[in-house]
Amino acid sequence: MTDQYSVNPALLRPFSPPPRLLMGPGPITVDPRVLRAMSAQLVGQYDPAMTQCMNETMALYRGVFKTKNQWTLLVDGTSRAGIEAVLISLIEPGDKILVPVFGRFGHLLCEIAERCGAEVHKIHKEWGEVFTPDEIETAIKQVQPKVLAIVQGDTSTTMLQPLDHLGEICARHGVLFYSDGTASIGGNPFETDKWQLDAVSVGLQKCLCGPSGSAPITLSEKAVATIRKRRHIEAGIRTDNHIAGSGRRIASNYFDLGMIMDYWGEERLNHHTEATTMLYGARECARILLEEGVENAIERHRIHGKAMAQGLAAMNLKLFGDQSNKMHNVVGVYIPEGVAGEAVRSSMLNDFGIEIGTSFGPLHGKIWRIGTMGYNARKDAVLQTLTALEAVLRRAGHSQTANAGVDTAMTIYTQEGY
Amino acid sequence: MTDQYSVNPALLRPFSPPPRLLMGPGPITVDPRVLRAMSAQLVGQYDPAMTQCMNETMALYRGVFKTKNQWTLLVDGTSRAGIEAVLISLIEPGDKILVPVFGRFGHLLCEIAERCGAEVHKIHKEWGEVFTPDEIETAIKQVQPKVLAIVQGDTSTTMLQPLDHLGEICARHGVLFYSDGTASIGGNPFETDKWQLDAVSVGLQKCLCGPSGSAPITLSEKAVATIRKRRHIEAGIRTDNHIAGSGRRIASNYFDLGMIMDYWGEERLNHHTEATTMLYGARECARILLEEGVENAIERHRIHGKAMAQGLAAMNLKLFGDQSNKMHNVVGVYIPEGVAGEAVRSSMLNDFGIEIGTSFGPLHGKIWRIGTMGYNARKDAVLQTLTALEAVLRRAGHSQTANAGVDTAMTIYTQEGY
Structure with missing residues (x-):
């Protein structure tokens, strides 16, 4: 039958989302x-x-x-x-x-x-x-x-x-x-x-x-x-x-x-x-x-959040806010001088399939927000994010010590018995 | 760790719903x-x-x-x-x-x-x-x-x-x-x-x-x-x-x-x-x-709704309301004199795995509501419901002509070219 409201046949394909590692402030990759x-x-x-x-x-x-x-x-x-x-x-x-x-x-x-x-x-x-x-x-x-x-x-x-x-x-x-x-x-x-x-x-x-x-x-x-x-x-x-x-x-x-x-x-x-x-x-x-235990889950978030935050700090990035009152599961990091924040996020997403977060209001354009939460409070997710971000920042001209992020995170995992 | 709020370990099993054919007024079985x-x-x-x-x-x-x-x-x-x-x-x-x-x-x-x-x-x-x-x-x-x-x-x-x-x-x-x-x-x-x-x-x-x-x-x-x-x-x-x-x-x-x-x-x-x-x-x-086509879907609902309604009527059941203004996808049917409405629904659910609906307000206890909608606007769903209901009604003492429901529905499917 003809139908003046019939939609573009291309829309009749099922939706197939691309693979993403969601390391922003949430929503994150579902377990x-x-x-x-x-x-x-x-x-x-x-x-x-x-x-x-x-x-x-x-x-x-x-x-x-x-x-x-x-x-x-x-x-x-x-x-x-x-x-x-x-x-x-x-x-x-x-x-x-x-x-x-x-x-x-x-x-x-x-x-x-x-x-x-x-x-x-x-x-x-x-x-x-x-x-x-x-x-x-x-x-x-x-x-x-x-x-x-x-x-x-x-x-x-x-x-x-x-x-x-x-x-x-x-x-x-x-x-x-x-x-x-x-x-x-x-x-x-x-x-x-x-x-x-x-x-x-x-x-x-x-x-x-x-x-x-x-x-x-x-x-x-x-x-x-x-x-x-x-x-x-x-x-x-x-x-x-x-x-x-x-x-x-x-x-x-x-x-x-x-x-x-x-x-x-x-x-x-x-x-x-x-x-x-x-x-x-x-x-x-x-x-x-x-099943994991609430206390165990909190401890897992603490450790992976710490590995991420200290890994980022080791990449010559400045962390945002009072670290003693930070949530375990998300860290704010200042966009370095001379680096285009959205271009970095875009390369992370489109080249590496990893999402990190932008910010709202007074922090818009000033910090990225990087999450380690839920299913993605995991060692592989943290290390992949750090290595990818190092590569993207290097190509964007950011001055940093090579491998410092991932090595610092690895040290923390060793200290924490991971 | 001990935790005074820890839940019953039995709850830590994943939920596994029983198989149901949902033939009520909705929600219905999802495609x-x-x-x-x-x-x-x-x-x-x-x-x-x-x-x-x-x-x-x-x-x-x-x-x-x-x-x-x-x-x-x-x-x-x-x-x-x-x-x-x-x-x-x-x-x-x-x-x-x-x-x-x-x-x-x-x-x-x-x-x-x-x-x-x-x-x-x-x-x-x-x-x-x-x-x-x-x-x-x-x-x-x-x-x-x-x-x-x-x-x-x-x-x-x-x-x-x-x-x-x-x-x-x-x-x-x-x-x-x-x-x-x-x-x-x-x-x-x-x-x-x-x-x-x-x-x-x-x-x-x-x-x-x-x-x-x-x-x-x-x-x-x-x-x-x-x-x-x-x-x-x-x-x-x-x-x-x-x-x-x-x-x-x-x-x-x-x-x-x-x-x-x-x-x-x-x-x-x-x-x-x-x-x-x-x-x-x-x-x-x-x-x-x-993908099916809106008009085709409406026609499908019309046919299966008709087969269900006429099948029910053939089982010596009285349909509710002005049939000329009935939705295609749900039919009301009076609970017959002397039959316990909730016992019938319960047997349909627990013995046959088929859900039919009760009613609200002024119709509560007076009619059942039986749906043929969405994924369940299907021949097998209609025929299974009619045969199961005939068996349950027979055992509840309802007077009806054996096989009349399913044969009437089959006749309609033939007439409609199904």
Whole structure:
């Protein structure tokens, strides 16, 4: 049949992506086990096998988050879907929120909170630094917010904000404590219960070895109580047995965590149609992390991150930011004087098949960001990246001692017993 | 190392779903080609191969939607994410929206629109019927809404709302015309441009043969102009070159279609991290539909849907609703007097590995819903379902003529030249 909307026949070929070693700030190369898990066939939305898979996924993420929180589940979307679900469910218009901003993703928390109608209070750090607990407590005293929202690892600056004292401060001031751990979890310590977090959201595409598209979250009892006050059941599936809350209805259906809990909970009230393939992937990401052991995975990220950073430094490159607060899994490195940053990235990608990252905002054009995370926190990935980058930088005229990067990394591997 | 949050070792086994033939109202068994496409490894977010894949996906969905709309792209979430993205981007608080409700998903449109702050006006039909264009035009004249929002196919009732006269009515009254075609597209005619639709959202998990988790949408120039008035660029990536719109900021970051267009467009402004695996899947769903030919796929759904419905009717079962307005891809059938509906579904699932659907709201406990859609709009799937259901119904005491279902279906296949 003829069809005026028929597409170019060339598009009817299956897509076949080129091989890439993804050594940027994420997304990174997915662990093949996760891709295999995602290739499993679907079961129905309320099949006992499906609800078992959902329950197991909840249990596995309790291990990832280090929490006993019952409400540990997936939001069906990318990591910022998890952020928005948490903020729009916790915040009512006019509520005060404090956001310490030390990079792009702090701005994102503000942006999302503003759209939730929050009164957003920000404190700022230069990109490359983090906050002290005292600075945050001072701001909490001034602002008296309902929620403290802070990212743990901000890939835009490579910094890792220490969270270990903040929960105690929040509890003392009656503040809900929320953190986004997308960039850091699995590669750096994260302790939901020990650090007294009330809400955490993450994504799969960094140290958890998966693709973007599912956002695991966990909620404390306090957070759940706040959300339950705003409970609402959809028309069309509501019955007389369902009791609504007294609070203001959450301003999103898709991100209404009360409804999402009712879907993941025993009631299994229909909400969205769970993205089963992403569920399979998310479950496998948690499974392989716990199989390795969370502490072992963090240690692996520490060692490969150190080998990469010191290898780069040995190539006459200057590292960005306060190294004592750097995430294990990504390092910023200044683009050397006289070297065209994008030409180097382009040669890395097109000649060597290796992706390294550019930067945002104030760091745009100034630093590259190089990741060692998830499946690519591996010796071969680190050494291939260092040798390729040395070759590209040499051809770009950068002055460096030959072989220094790879030899330094090798020395670190020997020291660390790798 | 010991770890108080360590999970049950039984959970560390990979998940292995049981084999199921999904003959409910969706999600359905995924075409294996889609699963294979989704098992491809990732490329970086701005890799030329990635942006090419995104552009190709846009082009392919123009073929699926039958539109020349430039802004034809994916929202990263389930089909209701696409609905919410369209509504929250089009509607400002206080705007009037008209929703003709003829099933559960009409209620959903109202629910989402209410949360967007819209003044929602509803008109209702009994479940099992659809609206005439006159009924809708009368309501448009009374309400004078900014947006008409209506689902095309509502799986809760199996009905297909004719849309072909509504675009002209909307254009005449200056109303934006939005439809959700999740349940129907690919299995029933859908003509975005011919029917003058301004916005359409769908999902993959019905006739498009994919898993839930990606929501293709398309927007007319009029819809885009409405959204562009509310343009906003995130702090952290904003530069002096970016001009914001004058309208009220969209009340969601994740669903801000202006930002999502800036991400899919030439500017490639960072928003979310595209869910690459879902993108691969969505691209393949469109590719296989266009390879088959949209008209051929619709015809296939018509034939298998007819074989199923008439096969069921021949088994002394009464079909639900106005059959002249039924979707091709799902049929409702009354649970016979004296038969326990859930016991039948349970035997179908546990003894035969075949899932058929239950119902919501006023139809709960009264009808089963049986799908013939996407990959499962196939002769073997239809015949297996009919023979299995005959066996289960026979054992449940239902009075029927032996072999009538499968013989009737076979006759239809012969008549249709299958």
